[in-house]
Amino acid sequence: MRKTLKSALSVVLSAAMVLTMGSVGSLTNNTSAKAADKGPNFTASLWSYGTFQDWVADPAASVTVTAGGEYTLSGEATKDLDNLFATSGSATVITFGEYADLVATGLNQEGGYKIVGKSIQVNDGEAIAWPGEVIETEDAGTSARMYIYNGWSDKGNVMPAGTVQPIKAGDKISVTFEVQTGDAPADPSAAPSDATEAPSAEPSAAPSEVPTPAVPSDGKPDFNATIKCFGNFYGWDSDTPTDATATVHVSDYGEYSVSFAAPDAFNDLNEMSGAFVVQTDLKGEPDTHPFTLLAKTVKIGDASYDWSKATAYLDGDNIRMSARNQWDEKENANPLAGQVIPINKDDVITFTFEVKEGAPSTPTEAPTEAPTEAPTQAPAQSYNAYLGFQTDIWDYRDEYEKDINSTNYDFVNQAVVGGEPTNVDKVKITNASITSDGTYSVSMTGADLSGGTEFKMLYFSTDIPVAMKDVKFSDVKVIIDEKEVITLKDGVLKKEVQDGSKKYYMVMAINQYGQEGIDLPEAFTYSMPVYSLELQFTVKGLDLGQDYSTKTYGAKKGATFTSGNFKYKVTKAATITAGKTAKGKVEVVGLSATGKKKTSVSVGTSVSYTSNGEKAAYTISSLGAGAFKGASKLKAVTLSKNIKSIKKDTFKNCKNLSKLALKAKLSSVAKNSFKGCKKTIKVSGTSAKANVKKLVKSGYKKFK
Structure with missing residues (x-):
């Protein structure tokens, strides 16, 4: 829930040990199996991040994997560590390169292969069972990773709570994983989506694959809800309060509560730095589950507050309901805003929510009535x-x-x-x-x-x-x-x-x-x-007959909407001040259902959209990363004078793209923005020659 904590942190690994696929190092191949038609073809590497950055003396310890079997990566620790599996501000992982590349070679596909964690050993000590699994993390460029420990997010942390492994300088850390070939079950969720959303402002891993809802065979919910704290909220060293009542298991419909005793006093919850949420272990968007989470009340000491504006939403890997998030401007992330909420030391803070049968309804942005061009403003009285x-x-x-x-x-x-x-x-x-x-x-x-x-x-x-x-x-x-x-x-x-x-x-x-x-x-x-x-x-010179405050209207910052051929994300809300309106800003983050059928699309300079009965105008200022990713039918794209940069994966796997008209001189082109394209792309429009020189820096050379 940290955004950008807006300074939104973009690094997702903090106290984690990761196995990465892409470099070479000290390893042993213990067993091997004959590769199937679809088989592994990647490099796995042991890496560390954050305060763990220089723990492994040889972070390039890696191996190229082309067959099934067990593989061990190892490195030497250069510092002491109280616990390998619980150190904030760092991360240790195995990386495997681009997630999509692994899927293409059969990862979790029928007849392909699986990668599973086996064990972690320090020196000649007893091997610790490690049920690591490969996940996709957009924050590292949609890479595939297995976490030993991730201190910025729960994503990838598979070790049981309470597992302790101290490390001393000079210790040899060995991590073993297995590649199982031949009968990997089909996993339709492993395929990447057509377009990637902008990452969360808070340092959490990228949204995970669409999961199976957490509902047992009898149709009732089955998940855990826990109070979580992020940033410097109360100055806690741990994300989770230690109170036994801070977690509740949900196994039926009805109301549930989680609570804990405040470890410190504060004048106003809404002025605290950090974030304060009830987080579940549910995966996927809320509307993928056959039940609805409804926030009810927050009770602090003897005072009770209406929490109903805290609609459930997906943040990173998990569905959560927020009480306070300084990094997120959305109303449902700060549902108690606008009131002073004091907290005394040892106050019992209780969150009550309801689990209701039936999937949450998806509200439609566009109203049935004719929209107004902009909201009216009530005059100030004093x-x-x-x-x-x-x-x-x-x-x-x-x-x-x-x-x-x-x-x-x-x-x-x-x-x-x-x-x-x-x-x-x-x-x-x-x-x-x-x-x-x-x-x-x-x-x-x-x-x-x-x-x-x-x-x-x-x-x-x-x-x-x-x-x-x-x-x-x-x-x-x-x-x-x-x-x-x-x-x-x-x-x-x-x-x-x-x-x-x-x-x-x-x-x-x-x-x-x-x-x-x-x-x-x-x-x-x-x-x-x-x-x-x-x-x-x-x-x-006072004018009390007009409201001179600046207010936003239309779609809120962070909201997405579809218009014509494109899906947009609002990066700046439209505003009205003293009856005068100012355009908001949006970026193109994907193609609409209509756009995916087109062979030619043109990105304009502005778009209008109606939300809550208010029609607002937006300048189309940029293309989001992965905006046209996987659009295999696209042959020609025209970009307006506002588009001056091409971000990562924007045209990835646009295999039929052959024409690109640009109405502005490009200022930057990200590497791999045209990865997977096949045809020679003819560039036309403003500064065509200069733009070609920029475009080839993406790594794709077939421009003319």
Whole structure:
């Protein structure tokens, strides 16, 4: 669930030992079998990642496999490790090259072969049974891997919980796997999909193959649900709380709960870094299962919160329901947003959900009624202003956009003096509610700031958006201990401050960190407040008849939709500010059912789509990785002037592609973006010669 934790982490292996297929090293071939018509033809290599990066002295330990039998890869550890199977921030694996290449040679196919893990041995110690299995990980370029341990995701971790194997520098680590040929069962799920989705922002493995739903023969559900924590959420060293009640086994329809005791206190769950979810061991999209997961409530101590917006979704390998995810902007990933949810140490946190018979319905984006071009915005009734300051000894109150939900004090009612939040019973904070043009005051009484010698900053901030362009502030009076020190008459006192996509007005009386275009007078003399601090000001030009906040409409960021020949993913939502709309952005991530039947397609510059009754326009800004992967009928493709890069696997296995018209000069072309193409591709359009030079860098040379 880490995105991009948006900084979304893209590495999926963290504490894992992996067997990779593609390089050569120290190994022994213990047995062999005659290769079948479809048979293995790959290189397997032992690798390590993250903090495990330099554990194996010879990470290129590898072998070329062309027949059945057992194979052993080995390397020498260069550091101590408490447990080979439980070290966060690293990964150990065996890699096997491109997953699709293995499938093509018969991996998990009828009459082909299987690869299974056998054992792990340290020095001459007892061999540890290792039931490793080959999985596909897009984050490593759709490669095939077997994990010894994966510290970034549960994907590939097959060792029983509690298995411990300490490592010392100089230990020899030997990993044995077996290639079974001849009668590998057919596995239709092993075939890669036509188009790959953009990876999750959180560091988890790529979506796994479509599985068989977790339902026994009697049709009832059969899976586990567990509370999971990611990032620095509560500062836990483990992803899973140790409470016995943190996991529940679901074996029938009805309501279930998982709970644990909070190991620390926090002012607001919605301001915590990291992610907090209930994760199941269900695989595949939610609608592939004959039952529905419905979030009900989250109870923290004695307080209960509605959790029903947390619809189940597939993230990485598993279906989950989220309470908080700082890396994911989707509503169902942060269903409790918009409210302050305090947590006390040892509060029992209980998640209740229902398992209901019947697959979840798939809502249709397009409404039956005629859509509106854009939503209407309700006018604001009032705005607010807040006193702000910072002294030379770091007494302070932050600006509105920065710490309205501060983690260490109540912004609306407190400041920080002497390193502690002010006592609300002794120190009174007065904010201004601005309902029309006029004169207003913001103040703090009861706080002694005389321990400092000067203000580094003195100001008031507001939630008035800068899109309201005619707003002007004047006659700003600085009043200390009920004595007026100075009045700032005219001049450009407004300052734009930004919180993400939001911008508000802020007015500075003192700013020793740089005036940033603010017209302030020469330094004036004042004494630090012993009891009271006040700023009075006059504001004109307010427009309360229009909503000036920026809001998104149409399809949300991350949503996918189909229009014409293509499937799109929204990378930036469309917005409306003061009645003015701005286009969103989308990338092409695949062909629609109609597009897959075409021999010629053209990617335009924009597309419109209706979601929730709101029609929004989007600029088509890019092609996603694997956008046309496997489109064997395509012969000709035209790309608009917006498309300036070709990503990995974009045209992979487009075996009949012979014409490519480009309306822009390409800035980059990824390696293997044309892998599997067969024909000579004629390039036309803007900067054709320069584009051919770029295209051949993909590794495919048949361009003209």
